Amino acid sequence: MSEPPRVGRGRTGFWAGLALPGVGWLCVFFLVPFYVILGVAFGTVDPIFGTPQPAWNPLDWDTQAFDFVFNSLFSSGGAFQAVFLRTLAYVAIAVVLSLAIAYPVAYYVARFGGRWKGLLLAGLIAPFFISYLMRMLAWINLLQDDGWVNDVLLWAHVLDAPRSWLDGRASSVILGMVYGYVPYMILPLYAFLDRVDRSVLEAARDLGASRFHAFRLVTLPLSVPAILAGCVIIALPMFGDYYTPDLLSGSPHTSLVGNQIDLYIRGGQQVPVGAALVVCLMLMLAVLMAYYLYVTARAERRLGR
Amino acid sequence: MSWTTARRSDLFSGLSARHPREAGSFSRRVFLERSATAALGLSAVGPLLAACGSGENGATPGATGAAADLQLARQDNPVKWPIYEDNPPIASGLEPEGGPLKIYNWNGYVWPRILKQFGKEYGVDVQLTTFSTSDEAIQKLATGAVDFDVFFPFPDRFGRLVVGKILQPLNHDYIPNLATSVWPSLQDPFYDQGSQYTVPYTIYTTGIGYRADKISTTPYDLSNPYEIYWDERNKGKTYLLDDSREAPIHMLLKNGITDINTEKPEEIDVAKSDLIALTDAVNVKVSTDDYTNIPEGKAWVHEAWSGSMISAPYYLPKGVGPEVLGYWFPEDGKGTIGNDMIAVLRSAKNPVLAHHFLNYLLDEKHGYDNFVNYVGYQPPFVSIDPDKLVTDEIVPENLKSAVVRESDFDTAYFLAELSPAGQTIWQNAWAEFKAGV
Numbered sequence: 001m002s003e004p005p006r007v008g009r010g011r012t013g014f015w016a017g018l019a020l021p022g023v024g025w026l027c028v029f030f031l032v033p034f035y036v037i038l039g040v041a042f043g044t045v046d047p048i049f050g051t052p053q054p055a056w057n058p059l060d061w062d063t064q065a066f067d068f069v070f071n072s073l074f075s076s077g078g079a080f081q082a083v084f085l086r087t088l089a090y091v092a093i094a095v096v097l098s099l100a101i102a103y104p105v106a107y108y109v110a111r112f113g114g115r116w117k118g119l120l121l122a123g124l125i126a127p128f129f130i131s132y133l134m135r136m137l138a139w140i141n142l143l144q145d146d147g148w149v150n151d152v153l154l155w156a157h158v159l160d161a162p163r164s165w166l167d168g169r170a171s172s173v174i175l176g177m178v179y180g181y182v183p184y185m186i187l188p189l190y191a192f193l194d195r196v197d198r199s200v201l202e203a204a205r206d207l208g209a210s211r212f213h214a215f216r217l218v219t220l221p222l223s224v225p226a227i228l229a230g231c232v233i234i235a236l237p238m239f240g241d242y243y244t245p246d247l248l249s250g251s252p253h254t255s256l257v258g259n260q261i262d263l264y265i266r267g268g269q270q271v272p273v274g275a276a277l278v279v280c281l282m283l284m285l286a287v288l289m290a291y292y293l294y295v296t297a298r299a300e301r302r303l304g305r
Numbered sequence: 306m307s308w309t310t311a312r313r314s315d316l317f318s319g320l321s322a323r324h325p326r327e328a329g330s331f332s333r334r335v336f337l338e339r340s341a342t343a344a345l346g347l348s349a350v351g352p353l354l355a356a357c358g359s360g361e362n363g364a365t366p367g368a369t370g371a372a373a374d375l376q377l378a379r380q381d382n383p384v385k386w387p388i389y390e391d392n393p394p395i396a397s398g399l400e401p402e403g404g405p406l407k408i409y410n411w412n413g414y415v416w417p418r419i420l421k422q423f424g425k426e427y428g429v430d431v432q433l434t435t436f437s438t439s440d441e442a443i444q445k446l447a448t449g450a451v452d453f454d455v456f457f458p459f460p461d462r463f464g465r466l467v468v469g470k471i472l473q474p475l476n477h478d479y480i481p482n483l484a485t486s487v488w489p490s491l492q493d494p495f496y497d498q499g500s501q502y503t504v505p506y507t508i509y510t511t512g513i514g515y516r517a518d519k520i521s522t523t524p525y526d527l528s529n530p531y532e533i534y535w536d537e538r539n540k541g542k543t544y545l546l547d548d549s550r551e552a553p554i555h556m557l558l559k560n561g562i563t564d565i566n567t568e569k570p571e572e573i574d575v576a577k578s579d580l581i582a583l584t585d586a587v588n589v590k591v592s593t594d595d596y597t598n599i600p601e602g603k604a605w606v607h608e609a610w611s612g613s614m615i616s617a618p619y620y621l622p623k624g625v626g627p628e629v630l631g632y633w634f635p636e637d638g639k640g641t642i643g644n645d646m647i648a649v650l651r652s653a654k655n656p657v658l659a660h661h662f663l664n665y666l667l668d669e670k671h672g673y674d675n676f677v678n679y680v681g682y683q684p685p686f687v688s689i690d691p692d693k694l695v696t697d698e699i700v701p702e703n704l705k706s707a708v709v710r711e712s713d714f715d716t717a718y719f720l721a722e723l724s725p726a727g728q729t730i731w732q733n734a735w736a737e738f739k740a741g742v
Contacts, residue, residue, distance in 0.1 A: 047725060048375060048465050049447040050440065079740035086741070145602075166603065167541025168588045250544075250590035252741035260740060267440040267549065268732040269725050 034282075041065055041275035050269030065272035069280060080260065080277070084284075087256045090170065091238045094177040095231050098185045101178070102230065106189035107219075110196075121190065128183045136176055136247045143172060143248070168251025176244040181234040188233060192226030193219070225296045232292050239285060257281055374468040378460075379566065380719050383495035386467045386502060394474040395656045402655040404429025406662060409446075409453035409650075412437050415666075416679035423665050429658065446471050446650070454653040455662055457506060458646050460496045461550065464722050466648075472502045473651040479660035480504060482667035488685045488711045491644065496721065503646035504663055507612065507682035508709045510717065511551055511641035512634035514599045514609030514617070517703070524633035531559030533606055533633075540587045542605035544598060545580075547591035549735035550720060554641055555608055556580055558718075565641060565718045568727030577734040584741060591739070596620065596681070599630060611707040612682030615700055627701040634706045638716030642709070644685065683709055 039054030042061035046053055055061050072078035109120045127135070142149050143165035150162040165172045196219060204214040242258030257277065264274030378384035388394070404427070408420070412435040424431040436442040439459055445451055447469065458466055466472050477483060483492060483504050491505045513524045513533060520539060524530035534543055534555070545552040554565045556576035567573065583589040590604075596613035598604040600620040609632065618627035634640050647666060649659040665671055672684040677699050683689065691708040694700045700708055723731065 046447065048469050049443055050725060050728075051444050051447045077742060079737040079742050082742045083740045164541050168590050250547075250592055251588050252584050252591070252739050253588060255739055255741050260736060263736050263739060264732075267438055269729050270732060 037275050037278055041272050041279050043272055045269055045271060050271070052271040052275070065270070065276040066279075068273055069276045073280065080257075080280075083255060083257050083260050084280075086254075087239060087258075090174055090177065090254075090256065091235055094174050094181070094238060095235050097174070097178045098182045098234055099227065099231065101182055102185035102189055103227070106186050106193050110190050110193035117194075124186060125183055132180055133243065133247075135180065136244060139176060139179065140166065140247060166248065168249045168253055170249075170254055172248045173245045173254045176248045177238055177241060180241075180244065181238060184234050185230040188226050188230045189223070192223055196222060225299050228292055228295060232289070235288070236285065239281060375464050375724070377566075377722055377724060378464065378496040379721055380495050383498050384464070385498035386464075388474050388501065389470060392470045392473055392651055394476040395660070397476060397478040399657045401427060401429075401658040401661050404431070404655055404658060406431045406455065406655055406658050407453045408433045408455045408662075409442065409451070410435055410455075410457045411645075414457065414680060414682075416675045418678070419666070419671055419675050422671075423662060426665075427658065427661065429655075449652070452652050452654055453650050454655045454659040456648050456650050458503060458648050460643060460646070461720055461722050463496055463503070463646070467497075467502055470651055472648045473653065473656065474501050475504070475649060475663070476660060479657065480664045480667065482664045482669075486667045486669050486672065486684075486686050486688065488687060488714075490711060490714055491685045494644075495719070497646075503648045504667060505685050506645045506647045506666070507676075507680065508644040508685045508714075509642070509682055510611045510634050510707075510709055510713065511546070511554070511643070511720075512609060512611065512614075512632055512706070513555075514595055514604075514607045514614050515631045515633070516599060516602065516605045516629055517631045518629040519602070519605040523631060529559060530633055530635070531555055534559075534583055534589065534608075535586050536606070537587060539605045541590075542603070543583075543587045544590050544592050544595070544604040544607040545583075546595065546608045546610070547593045549732050551641070552591065552608060552738075553577070553580065553731065553734060554720065558640070563639070563718060566721045566723060566727075568723060568730060570730055573730050573734050577738055580734075580738040581742060584738070600625075610682075611709060612680070614704050614707040615683075616681035618701060618704075628703055630701070630704060632704050632707045638713050640717055641720055642713055642717035643720045645682075685709075685711070 036054060039056050040052045042058075042063065042065070043055040044053045044062055045051060069080055072080040073084065075081065105124065109117060109124070113120050141147055144150075145162050145164055145166075147165075149165060150159065153159040154162065200218055200222075201214050204218045205211075209217060240258050240261075242256060242262045245254045245256055245259060261274050261277045261281070264270050264277065374387070376384045376386075404424075406424070406427075406429055408415070408431065410433060414435075415433070417433075420431045420433060434453065436445070439462055442456075443462055443465065446453075446456070446466070456472070458472070477500070483500060487505060491508075492500055494500070494505065497503050513530065515523055515533070517523065519542070520533075520536070522533070522536060522538075524533045527533060533539075534545070536543075545555070553573065553576035556579040557563075557565055557567070557572065559579065560575050562572050562575065564572070580589075592598055592604075592607075595604070595607050595609040596616045597620045599607050599609065599614075600617045601622070611632065611634065614630065614632040617630055621627065621629070647663050649656055649663065653659050666675065667684075669686060669688045672686055673689065676683055676689075691705075691710050694708055695702055695705045
């Protein structure tokens with residue numbers, strides 16, 4: 001690979017300056033709020049009102065909230081352990097299902113959409129102009145005992161009797177999550193698949209690969225970074241979700257980490273416990289994120305060679 | 306197809322009668338907040354940032370050090386709160402200010418037309434700001450950064466508001482209706498002897514709402530009515546109130562523990578074990594939308610507030626009559642009871658006008674209109690004859706147990722304030738249940 005052209009000192013300063021808005025944004029909307037969360041998590045509460053009193057100086061940090069969280073997180077049968085494991089499982093299943101839906105859709109639109117590409121894409125995205133909450137409320141109607149989902153499944157003889165989808169089932173919550181986030185998976189996959197160099201595929205076919213082999217040996221490996229990006233994009237908000245289980249289930253058996261955070265932050269005297277849960281969730285996501293960066297870096301190195 | 310009914314409730318949920326204690330799902334405020342945070346993909350972090358604004362200000366007025374003053378009022382331990390020198394009541398004979406009158410209330414808990422009428426009569430602007438959980442309201446008031454005039458407090462956090470000097474003492478000269486309209490017993494309630502800081506607003510009991518057409522055994526058929534929650538025939542259709550106090554209290558009462566304000570960890574443990582057992586037995590769910598869950602048929606058995614049951618007929622699907630609804634409250638009156646209040650904030654810029662507003666809501670006619678046209682929660686007025694509510698068909702015959710009588714306050718257990726430490730024990734038990742262990 002050729003070296004990038006060298007630029008003068010003054011010019012570098014100018015280009016570096018372009019990063020300023022981004023850096024400023026990160027500081028104001030990520031670092032500062034994150035430090036506030038740390039301050040609250042390690043802080044105390046007002047003895048009367050229970051309002052958080054953040055500890056800004058790390059020397060004053062009080063680990064009581066973290067002790068409480070860790071105690072429940074690392075003891076078998078602990079409440080926080082249960083919700084963390086459940087959240088991991090739900091998100092994993094929902095991400096796999098989203099991928100299973102999004103990949104064929106994106107592939108079809110990118111490869112076979114032809115001149116309808118733009119329209120197909122707009123059609124896929126259109127329902128998502130409506131707020132997430134509205135769409136979940138619509139699902140409540142569809143999933144009711146006498147709702148259309150049951151009507152259709154009974155008509156098709158998939159079910160013998162109406163199924164009570166809203167009776168606190170994991171499947172309904174996962175369905176809601178998949179439905180809610182799947183377009184965010186389709187978009188990056190489409191953007192990537194649309195740019196796959198056709199000549200590479202033609203070369204594969206010329207060398208005797210069947211359509212399927214060309215897909216398996218060329219397109220699929222090439223799209224690993226896009227798949228991972230899609231997974232990360234939808235997994236992050238799913239980990240913080242708390243209203244999908246609220247709306248589509250309401251049962252403690254399907255509550256997620258987000259529900260516990262909501263419970264501790266919106267009421268009572270233990271906001272630091274809620275903040276400590278946020279920090280634990282972020283740590284877990286940071287580990288997943290690090291793995292993502294590692295895998296994409298490796299994939300890029302491999303492609304670069 | 307019940308699409309239409311559900312949609313109707315969505316449309317009206319921001320407008321109609323609902324119980325105030327809504328930590329619940331679709332109130333307008335929560336809706337907006339959740340859509341916004343969802344859009345940011347920071348759903349869990351948003352409320353936290355909102356919550357910790359207070360800490361940054363560090364302006365919690367008079368709170369620290371006041372913890373020692375916090376007395377826990379009980380029915381057998383009435384409390385007369387001190388009047389602090391630096392927080393005196395207003396003098397008598399002052400003219401009402403020019404407004405605008407700023408009101409801070411539960412979402413959907415006052416008839417908008419009443420506010421309009423008051424504004425017209427006094428020639429002022431009336432501005433309503435709402436909240437959806439009690440702690441959210443307290444956190445906001447505790448910052449000292451708000452200047453509302455009128456607030457609608459609740460007995461389970463009331464003492465904190467007095468010792469934290471958030472409320473100002475009332476001058477009864479401006480509120481003659483307290484003596485003429487309100488039940489004598491609530492003119493001098495145990496939680497605020499002499500009504501020094503509050504006047505009562507609404508009263509309610511917490512019982513069990515049910516669908517008489519769906520269940521074969523009602524709470525009235527059982528020797529221990531609270532056992533109804535364990536009826537496996539109602540699996541998936543059994544709800545408790547999504548409230549860290551109300552739901553465990555029904556478990557306490559089921560076990561014969563009548564001190565519903567207990568702070569004994571072993572008693573709260575009994576309630577917690579029963580809650581967890583309920584999850585396994587009937588996959589119990591939690592919600593504060595009792596007033597729509599029952600009429601829409603989502604719930605067959607639902608821990609419910611009496612005022613929600615009075616509003617419930619409005620949400621029934623077309624063609625279904627109110628006779629399908631039922632409400633159980635102990636016939637001997639030994640159940641959970643409570644009342645909400647109205648108060649003037651210390652931060653009020655229009656304290657005289659605010660006093661006039663309190664008096665306005667305690668007017669027999671205004672209070673009654675507010676109840677039957679909108680709120681669904683009854684004011685404790687001498688002029689309201691419980692039997693007449695039924696004969697006038699304000700309340701259907703089969704829901705007459707949802708009407709609260711003055712005598713209920715002698716027998717029922719009042720949901721009162723806990724110490725901060727006690728509140729934490731309740732919350733942790735509740736969180737453990739909600740984690741679905």
